[in-house]
Amino acid sequence: MSKLKTAITRITDSISLKAKIQLIFFLFLIIPLLLFTLISYLKTNRLILSQTLSYMSQSYDECVSILDRYFLSMSNSMDNILSSEDIYQMAENGMHNPVLARQAQYHRLNQLFGYMKKVSDIDRIMLYLKSSTLYVQNEQSLLSLNAFENSEWYQSLLKQNKSRFWLPPGYITESDGRPSPYFSYVSILYSPQELTQPMGLMRVDISQNKITQILKDVPLSEDVTICLTDETASFFDRDGKAGDFSYADITDSSTSAGQHQWEFVAYRDEKYILRSESLVPSGWYLTAALPRHSIFSAQHQLYQDLLTGLFLIGVISYVLACITANSSLKRLYFLNKEIKKMEKGDFGIHLTPSGRDEIGEIMNSFLSMSRRMKEMIDERYEMGQAIKSAELNALQAQINPHFLYNSMDLINCIAIQNNVPQITEMVAALVRFYRLSLNSGNETVTLRQELMHVKTYIQIQNMRFEEKIYFSCNEEEWMDNCIIPKIILQPLAENAIIHGILENENQTGRIDIRFSREHSPSGKDEIYIRMKDDGVGMPPELLERILWEDCSHQGSGYGVKNVNVRLQLYFGPNYGLCYKSCQPGGTEVTVHIPAVTADADSETRKSSPM
Incomplete structure (x- = not known):
């Protein structure tokens, strides 16, 4: 958990504040709104589907019940009619019976037919007999079978080796040559002596208009396809036509697609909700199919409007958030x-x-x-x-008044006692020393001038102390261009002579000065001036405080602390002096300054705030 928190913190810390604000806007406003809309959409989908299927099931079951009542009425009427002995006697011996007996049979049959139509939902009952002449034809209820024996519909029934058939409108061709507008329940009457020999045909009809009205009265939307189908396709729809529904066009469903329950199927490359329920006529079904999109069309429109509103709100909120x-x-x-x-x-x-x-x-x-x-x-x-x-x-x-007085006294002694050229040398050294010290009032000198200044000072000290100080140094071309605050090396050399070399037993010693120019790790050009003597050295307690305490009262003249402070004020706190010393062994002081040229120093001073 802590690693995840660290990773998230690292990521958020690496992006801009503006990106963070936009990220927060999307995470805590847009995404929650979208998730809420999605969840409500899915839940509403389920609710609408459940309520739609419940309502459709109620209407559908009611339609199935009405159709079954009509078809069951036809089946029961057929059973009742065929239970009359007059039917078979007339079909078998109609032409051989006396005329009065036949008329009595016709009369009884007509009464039976009329009663069955009265107590049931059927519209027509017809009896076809094998006879070229019928003495009584009441309202076309008794017809000759001879006229239909060679018809296609009759021959197709004989080939099926069954006695009863459910026939849709248009299957039978009437005597006037027009397709029948009735749903017919037909029974072929076979001879008891020869079971394969038909002797008549009984037909019970219901008008297709009644079935059409039943389908139209089903309280389902116009998008619902409701029709009567057989095992393969539809044969009667709301408009009284065959319809174009076919089970062959159904994919992605079980083999019993929609039987006894609503099922989602792929029908002609579109999602449908399908249900098919068997009816009284064997092999007939009431099939209802509804495109899935029509169920959710109103909801889709509602959510499209909602998403449009959310989008506009999001854009306006985003613009206002961006402005803020x-x-x-x-x-x-x-x-x-x-x-x-x-x-x-x-x-x-x-x-x-x-x-x-x-x-x-x-x-x-x-x-x-x-x-x-x-x-x-x-x-x-x-x-x-x-x-x-x-x-x-x-x-x-007051550059060491004692030094000035002693030097002048020395000049006087030499002049009086020896009358030698050293006087001239001494005077020239003094003149050069003070000229370099004053430097026409300038605060900085070049490294070569600073070296010349300390050389002159050591030359004068050698005249005073009888050449007891040995001096060596190196000189580089870049020393003519790099600058340093004046009078930096002379106080250091003075300390080395007075407190180091002259305190040796033989009061002699060496001073070595080395100039080097180096690159620091940060890429800056820096200068190191290392002055080393072989005097008595300094004790550790003095080494620790020499740069931080004023030691000029101990006879060192212009104190080392002042030199260090001047360097840091001029170049910054990263520069200054560094002392190393051991007893015995001498002392080494390092002057660390940046490599600043005279031109760069002049530009810096012009741009410095005053």
Whole structure:
């Protein structure tokens, strides 16, 4: 869990604040709304489907019940009629019976036919007999079979080796040559002596208009296809036509598609809800099919309108959120821009605080802080400049009065006692030393001038102490261009002579100065000046505090601490002096400064805030 939290934090920390706001907008507004819409859509789908199927089942079952009542009425009427002996006697011996007996039979049959039509839902009862002449034909109820024996529909019935048949409208061709407009239940009457020899045909009819009206009265939408079908296809629909429904067009369903229950099937490349229920006529079914899209069409339209509304709300909310976020981010952008300028040392802040929110408060606080920092830096710079000027003035006013007095005294002694050329050399060295010290009032000198200054100082000291100091150094071409604050090496050399070399037993020693130019790990060009002597060295307690305490009262003249402070004020806290010493063994001091040229120093001073 902690690793996941860390990974999420790492990802969110790596993207911009604007992207975070957009991400929050989508995660906590758009996505929840979409999920809510999706869940409600699915639940509404199930509810609509359940209610639709419940309503359709009720209407469908009622239609099946009515149709079964009509067809059962036809079947029962056929059974009742065929239970009369007059039917078979007339069919078998009608032409051989006396005329009065035949008329009595015809009369009884007509009464039976009329009664059955009265007490049932059937519309017509017809008896076809094998006779060329019938003496009585009442309302065309008794007809001759001879006229139909060679018809296609009659021959097709004989070939099926059955006695009873359910026939749809149009299957039978009437005597006038037109298709029958009736649903017919037909029974072929076979001779008792020869079971394969037909002697008549009994027919019970219901008008197709009644069945059509039943199908039309089913309270189902116009999108529902409801029809009578056999094992393969439809043969009668709401319009009284055969219809175009076919089981062969059904795919992706079980073999008993829709029997006794509603089932989703693929019908002609479209999803349908299908149900098929068997009727009284064997092999006949009432089939209802409804396109799935029609169930959810109103819901789809509703949710399309809802999604459109959600989209518009989302766009408007996003635009408003972006305007609000951009207002805050714009202020943060300007604030960040000014912070980066200040990081680079540019305190020319151009920022106008706006707003009373947290960002406005941060802008006000940053502006106050930047002004205060600029004031403090200016104060410190001015203080540093004042300190350096004061120290330089003090140094120039009193550069070791004892040294000056002793040197002048030495000149006087030499002049009186020896009258030799050393006087000229001494005077020239003094003149050169003070000229380099003053440097026409400039605060910096080149490294070569600083080296010449310390050389002159050691030359004068050798005249004083009888050449007891051995001096060596290296010189590089780049020393003519790189600068350093003046009078840096002379105080260090003075300390090395007075507190190191002259405290040796023989009061002699060596001073070695090495200049090197190196690249730091950060890529900066830096200079190291290492001055090493072989004097008595310093104790550890003095080594620890020499850079932080004023030791000039101990006779070191211009203190090492002041040299270190001047270097750090001029170049920064990363530069200055570093001491190493051991007793015995001498002392090594390293001057660490950046490689600054005279031209670069001049440009820096022009651009520095005052």
